[in-house]
Amino acid sequence: MATKNNGESASTRNKTLRCRMCGQKNTVKSGYKNGEAKCGKCKLPLSDEFHKKFADLTKHDYVHPADSKALAALRAIPGIDSGLKRLLKVTGESAIRVTFMASAVKVTPKQCPDLHAKLQIACTTLGVDMPDMFIQQNPIVNAFTGGVDKPIIVLHSGLLERLNDEETLAVIAHEVGHIHAEHVLYLTAARLFEALANGALATVIPGSDIIKFLISAGINSALLAWARRAELSCDRAALLVTQDKHVVGKTMMKLAGGTLASKIDYDLFLEQARDFQKVYDEKVIDKFWADIINAGLSHPFPIWRVSEILNWVEKGEYEEVLQKA
Numbered sequence: 479m480a481t482k483n484n485g486e487s488a489s490t491r492n493k494t495l496r497c498r499m500c501g502q503k504n505t506v507k508s509g510y511k512n513g514e515a516k517c518g519k520c521k522l523p524l525s526d527e528f529h530k531k532f533a534d535l536t537k538h539d540y541v542h543p544a545d546s547k548a549l550a551a552l553r554a555i556p557g558i559d560s561g562l563k564r565l566l567k568v569t570g571e572s573a574i575r576v577t578f579m580a581s582a583v584k585v586t587p588k589q590c591p592d593l594h595a596k597l598q599i600a601c602t603t604l605g606v607d608m609p610d611m612f613i614q615q616n617p618i619v620n621a622f623t624g625g626v627d628k629p630i631i632v633l634h635s636g637l638l639e640r641l642n643d644e645e646t647l648a649v650i651a652h653e654v655g656h657i658h659a660e661h662v663l664y665l666t667a668a669r670l671f672e673a674l675a676n677g678a679l680a681t682v683i684p685g686s687d688i689i690k691f692l693i694s695a696g697i698n699s700a701l702l703a704w705a706r707r708a709e710l711s712c713d714r715a716a717l718l719v720t721q722d723k724h725v726v727g728k729t730m731m732k733l734a735g736g737t738l739a740s741k742i743d744y745d746l747f748l749e750q751a752r753d754f755q756k757v758y759d760e761k762v763i764d765k766f767w768a769d770i771i772n773a774g775l776s777h778p779f780p781i782w783r784v785s786e787i788l789n790w791v792e793k794g795e796y797e798e799v800l801q802k803a
């Protein structure tokens with residue numbers, strides 16, 4: 479916390495406030511209140527509240543039990559790791575990278591520096607090496623992480639247009655969470671199967687014999703069922719970075735409400751999430767997975783996701799992880 483006279487100039491009555499998120503020094507009016515001004519570098523609201531960074535966070539500290547359970551079931555399928563690695567070898571990690579290098583804008587300290595700063599915040603908070611991040615022209619409000627050994631994060635332009643700076647950090651943190659939780663190999667394979675299910679890649683993709691093998695082994699459906707549950711873990715990672723459940727909640731509200739988000743009442747949205755929690759039934763949710771896959775939604779059920787986050791906070795588990803920082 480800045481001391482009262484830290485950097486204060488008698489003539490301008492300004493003071494220096496170091497951004498708790500990215501460390502940048504900012505000049506603010508001495509009577510300034512938390513949240514009134516934004517950091518010049520990361521554009522997040524300035525505050526003298528402490529932001530925790532985790533020294534040795536492991537995925538076991540926060541991964542959702544539904545994620546661990548589905549992942550264990552997935553890994554129990556004989557031949558899965560070698561099959562997926564063979565598949566991704568022929569479909570090519572380098573192809574993913576080249577595609578985005580050729581078609582999307584790469585975020586650097588000079589290109590969209592505030593997004594670069596947000597990526598850095600998410601990586602330093604969770605303890606992850608910085609991946610490359612790209613912005614892709616796409617009206618669908620979404621983001622994803624792909625790759626095998628060198629993951630990349632891609633943010634759609636539609637997402638950046640819709641979300642404010644804190645919500646954008648939440649999404650970037652969610653994606654960095656996929657890297658931290660070691661989801662990337664399976665996630666990339668899941669995306670490939672999704673693209674195949676939607677007919678997007680059927681004619682261009684090599685390795686169709688491997689794909690047939692994986693589908694016949696039931697790997698694709700186990701993979702897609704896991705991928706939805708993996709989202710719950712990464713929403714927790716987003717909360718561990720933003721350290722504000724309402725930022726995660728409002729991000730979900732915008733994902734749920736689309737263009738109407740500005741007219742939606744957040745408190746009523748939360749009430750809906752709590753009502754959902756009361757009638758939650760995993761078996762019923764399970765039945766919906768197939769429909770979701772068919773609808774091509776990669777981050778489904780924002781209400782369910784926000785209810786899961788509220789539940790994690792209310793059970794005190796979030797606070798327990800936070801204490802480790």
Ligand SMILES: [Zn+2]
Nearest residue numbers: 497500517520
């Ligand atoms: Zn900052």
Ligand SMILES: [Zn+2]
Nearest residue numbers: 652656709712
């Ligand atoms: Zn995700």
